[in-house]
Amino acid sequence: MDAADNSRGNPHAHGDRNHADNHEQPGSQHEENGQPAVNQDRLWDSLMELARIGATPKGGVRRLTLTELDRQGRDLVCGWLKEAGCEIRVDRIGNVYGIRPGRLGNGFDASGQPASDPALRPVAVGSHVDTQPSGGKFDGNYGVLAGVEVIRALNDAGVQTERPVAVAIWTNEEGTRFTPVMMGSGVYCAAFTLDHCLAQVDREGISVAQALDEIGYAGSDAPPRFSAYFEPHIEQGPVLEDAGATIGIVEGALGQRWFDIVVTGQDAHAGPTPIELRRDALLAASWLVIEVRRIAAESPDYARGTVGQMFVHPNSRNVIPGRVEFSVDFRNARDETLLSMVEQLRLAASRVEAEDGVQISVEEVVHFPPCAFEPTLVAGIEADAASLGYKAMRLASGAGHDAVYVARTCPTAMIFVPCEGGISHNEIENATPEDLAAGCAVLLRSVVRAAG
Amino acid sequence: MDAADNSRGNPHAHGDRNHADNHEQPGSQHEENGQPAVNQDRLWDSLMELARIGATPKGGVRRLTLTELDRQGRDLVCGWLKEAGCEIRVDRIGNVYGIRPGRLGNGFDASGQPASDPALRPVAVGSHVDTQPSGGKFDGNYGVLAGVEVIRALNDAGVQTERPVAVAIWTNEEGTRFTPVMMGSGVYCAAFTLDHCLAQVDREGISVAQALDEIGYAGSDAPPRFSAYFEPHIEQGPVLEDAGATIGIVEGALGQRWFDIVVTGQDAHAGPTPIELRRDALLAASWLVIEVRRIAAESPDYARGTVGQMFVHPNSRNVIPGRVEFSVDFRNARDETLLSMVEQLRLAASRVEAEDGVQISVEEVVHFPPCAFEPTLVAGIEADAASLGYKAMRLASGAGHDAVYVARTCPTAMIFVPCEGGISHNEIENATPEDLAAGCAVLLRSVVRAAG
Numbered sequence: 010m011d012a013a014d015n016s017r018g019n020p021h022a023h024g025d026r027n028h029a030d031n032h033e034q035p036g037s038q039h040e041e042n043g044q045p046a047v048n049q050d051r052l053w054d055s056l057m058e059l060a061r062i063g064a065t066p067k068g069g070v071r072r073l074t075l076t077e078l079d080r081q082g083r084d085l086v087c088g089w090l091k092e093a094g095c096e097i098r099v100d101r102i103g104n105v106y107g108i109r110p111g112r113l114g115n116g117f118d119a120s121g122q123p124a125s126d127p128a129l130r131p132v133a134v135g136s137h138v139d140t141q142p143s144g145g146k147f148d149g150n151y152g153v154l155a156g157v158e159v160i161r162a163l164n165d166a167g168v169q170t171e172r173p174v175a176v177a178i179w180t181n182e183e184g185t186r187f188t189p190v191m192m193g194s195g196v197y198c199a200a201f202t203l204d205h206c207l208a209q210v211d212r213e214g215i216s217v218a219q220a221l222d223e224i225g226y227a228g229s230d231a232p233p234r235f236s237a238y239f240e241p242h243i244e245q246g247p248v249l250e251d252a253g254a255t256i257g258i259v260e261g262a263l264g265q266r267w268f269d270i271v272v273t274g275q276d277a278h279a280g281p282t283p284i285e286l287r288r289d290a291l292l293a294a295s296w297l298v299i300e301v302r303r304i305a306a307e308s309p310d311y312a313r314g315t316v317g318q319m320f321v322h323p324n325s326r327n328v329i330p331g332r333v334e335f336s337v338d339f340r341n342a343r344d345e346t347l348l349s350m351v352e353q354l355r356l357a358a359s360r361v362e363a364e365d366g367v368q369i370s371v372e373e374v375v376h377f378p379p380c381a382f383e384p385t386l387v388a389g390i391e392a393d394a395a396s397l398g399y400k401a402m403r404l405a406s407g408a409g410h411d412a413v414y415v416a417r418t419c420p421t422a423m424i425f426v427p428c429e430g431g432i433s434h435n436e437i438e439n440a441t442p443e444d445l446a447a448g449c450a451v452l453l454r455s456v457v458r459a460a461g
Numbered sequence: 462m463d464a465a466d467n468s469r470g471n472p473h474a475h476g477d478r479n480h481a482d483n484h485e486q487p488g489s490q491h492e493e494n495g496q497p498a499v500n501q502d503r504l505w506d507s508l509m510e511l512a513r514i515g516a517t518p519k520g521g522v523r524r525l526t527l528t529e530l531d532r533q534g535r536d537l538v539c540g541w542l543k544e545a546g547c548e549i550r551v552d553r554i555g556n557v558y559g560i561r562p563g564r565l566g567n568g569f570d571a572s573g574q575p576a577s578d579p580a581l582r583p584v585a586v587g588s589h590v591d592t593q594p595s596g597g598k599f600d601g602n603y604g605v606l607a608g609v610e611v612i613r614a615l616n617d618a619g620v621q622t623e624r625p626v627a628v629a630i631w632t633n634e635e636g637t638r639f640t641p642v643m644m645g646s647g648v649y650c651a652a653f654t655l656d657h658c659l660a661q662v663d664r665e666g667i668s669v670a671q672a673l674d675e676i677g678y679a680g681s682d683a684p685p686r687f688s689a690y691f692e693p694h695i696e697q698g699p700v701l702e703d704a705g706a707t708i709g710i711v712e713g714a715l716g717q718r719w720f721d722i723v724v725t726g727q728d729a730h731a732g733p734t735p736i737e738l739r740r741d742a743l744l745a746a747s748w749l750v751i752e753v754r755r756i757a758a759e760s761p762d763y764a765r766g767t768v769g770q771m772f773v774h775p776n777s778r779n780v781i782p783g784r785v786e787f788s789v790d791f792r793n794a795r796d797e798t799l800l801s802m803v804e805q806l807r808l809a810a811s812r813v814e815a816e817d818g819v820q821i822s823v824e825e826v827v828h829f830p831p832c833a834f835e836p837t838l839v840a841g842i843e844a845d846a847a848s849l850g851y852k853a854m855r856l857a858s859g860a861g862h863d864a865v866y867v868a869r870t871c872p873t874a875m876i877f878v879p880c881e882g883g884i885s886h887n888e889i890e891n892a893t894p895e896d897l898a899a900g901c902a903v904l905l906r907s908v909v910r911a912a913g
Binding site: 244247248263279282283284286296305315318326327330338340407432434 | 699719
């Protein structure tokens with residue numbers, strides 16, 4: 010496919026949309042002189058077409074991993090990739106790779122093994138097309154279709170890169186039908202073994218292996234190795250919208266340490282027991298909820314602290330609670346700061362124990378280390394956003410993404426765009442065509458630079 | 462029965478028990494010279510005999526109201542009352558009255574109606590013999606059997622009082638099989654209508670009327686009216702034990718105001734949402750739990766404040782809670798102070814709304830006004846405890862009792878004795894024979910004074 014095909018799309022991304030604030034989306038205008046350019050309408054239309062598969066009445070998408078709907082979604086994207094001249098490879102956990110060859114080949118050697126020379130490996134863009142049970146149209150899907158748009162834009166402009174450009178669709182990122190979450194990228198980076206994941210079963214007893222087979226995505230290809238990996242994604246949080254920024258330059262993903270906390274006091278009747286003789290487990294737990302917030306608010310490095318779950322016993326109106334169980338979710342970009350937050354929590358627990366006459370146990374149940382993205386790629390995204398005239402800001406990904414696992418294998422970065430109200434994992438998840446195209450325009454520049 | 466029968470019991474209540482601290486239980490010794498005296502062993506043995514009906518393996522009692530076991534318990538006590546020379550009357554809600562006539566009659570006129578002259582009415586002692594599903598041996602039962610012991614002691618000493626002395630067994634105090642709680646005393650004082658209560662059904666669809674009929678306690682007698690009513694009870698709280706006191710002089714029962722509070726924030730993912738952009742309903746609720754405690758701790762008049770029940774939504778480890786529902790139970794001896802506590806709570810809710818960006822609704826769901834017991838009777842109990850050498854203290858009843866309803870019809874007071882660890886409504890509920898006899902000794906003096 011060459012530059013003549015340009016007639017198929019509209020390189021003037023905003024030509025047919027009159028938005029008062031379109032000064033924020035100048036991407037296409039900057040790319041007119043023979044440079045590849047993102048087609049905003051084409052990207053949006055592809056997103057909307059994919060969103061019809063599993064569409065819910067409330068405007069969301071329910072497309073659980075490895076179901077018939079997931080097959081339809083994968084088939085649609087693979088068709089687009091093939092149309093765009095990509096070869097399709099599917100590995101044994103069902104990850105899909107659409108590869109647009111470069112001047113230096115397709116990233117594999119003659120025997121079908123990934124190139125041993127990093128300089129020959131593809132530059133990849135990826136994410137997932139499975140959704141939450143009440144999911145939205147953009148989570149995951151945007152990353153994959155931004156990759157498709159990059160390849161279409163390269164085709165439109167007749168650009169041949171040195172290294173191949175690949176689009177990856179990772180299997181089962183959401184983890185709602187099969188655990189663990191981020192299964193495909195986790196197998197890719199050897200965080201989990203293939204056999205372990207293939208043997209996982211859903212509530213009906215269907216295994217991952219069986220489900221892959223049923224939808225025709227039980228592949229046998231060796232997965233490519235990448236020279237660089239980019240994952241564009243809606244932010245799934247309110248930071249960009251709050252700051253009025255279009256591009257989020259993601260410095261890394263926060264480390265996480267989760268805790269189970271049990272407060273044991275003495276349950277007693279609310280009427281006959283004077284205040285000074287109580288050992289109220291809910292009062293003690295409440296002080297700790299406030300401490301968790303204080304610790305997070307006062308800590309640097311994108312600190313988060315959340316008590317999301319709480320169970321009160323016996324949970325009766327006129328009985329002083331004798332036991333409260335609750336969770337703490339601490340996140341931070343630096344494990345050292347994370348450990349300091351934990352230390353502050355333990356100190357607070359000891360103080361509350363002494364003051365309220367209760368016992369408190371604090372048990373760590375989850376630990377994900379922080380993941381810093383490749384500084385050169387991050388700086389490149391920052392420079393591209395600036396040269397394209399987008400308001401951009403550095404931030405951290407608070408949630409996990411396939412990129413966190415892929416980062417264990419190659420230089421990796423993420424690009425965030427705003428989503429309405431910061432809402433995701435919800436049928437009302439929303440993003441604007443302009444912001445999505447802006448993220449894709451930055452991505453396109455980063456891919457071209459990395460692919461040479 | 463006359464003083465000759467004294468040989469049946471042992472008026473020296475502590476004669477056969479060598480407790481190091483028996484200086485606290487001198488009751489019987491003070492009563493030796495012809496005055497009626499409590500028989501500690503007889504009281505204890507009666508309690509233990511009644512506790513065998515519905516005894517649980519863990520040492521408690523399960524004797525739900527208007528069951529076959531309740532019938533057995535009532536029959537046992539009625540037998541004792543008849544043996545002690547009482548006539549038994551049963552009213553239409555199944556309340557039982559054992560009446561020991563006085564010099565002035567039995568409290569009824571010739572047509573069987575309660576005496577219109579207050580001076581002719583019985584002095585009553587009462588409580589209940591139904592228990593919680595996992596109840597103890599003393600709650601309720603002690604009040605009834607202390608009344609039996611008073612009559613036995615009067616008989617032993619050959620004392621004839623001016624006014625009759627009655628023992629009342631109120632139907633369904635606990636309210637676990639049929640609502641409302643304190644049904645029998647509630648009907649007695651016209652807090653509920655008879656027809657409403659007779660029509661209440663349990664989970665099997667059996668009505669109160671049917672259950673009364675089945676156990677033979679569907680009476681038709683007019684209930685007596687009382688000149689005074691006393692209810693001895695285990696404290697069901699830790700105040701006496703904590704103070705090392707034997708007698709609780711109950712000034713009244715606390716008023717209660719209960720609230721349903723709903724905090725509405727915004728649920729959001731714990732990872733991507735920075736602290737400063739959160740509207741965390743659990744954080745807001747935690748501040749209010751602490752405020753409830755502060756308000757109760759700083760308010761006079763036996764203030765209590767309890768958050769016993771809390772539900773967190775969506776209650777997921779990594780989701781900031783968007784909604785929290787919880788209960789507030791405020792109690793106070795003065796409704797004016799209670800209202801000031803409520804006002805402070807509403808102010809705190811407004812402050813938290815503003816500070817945490819949440820909405821808070823506060824709805825009152827229960828209101829029982831405070832009940833002050835008759836000052837003359839209360840002072841009499843205090844004087845009797847002092848003259849008998851018991852360490853005593855004034856306190857308030859935090860829980861509801863039949864006495865609170867009976868107080869609407871005649872001068873009323875309660876006497877508390879300690880229970881181990883303040884624990885009640887539990888199979889491990891416990892009290893000492895000495896403390897129970899001490900409470901009964903004070904009761905006996907008060908009854909004799911009131912009965913003339």
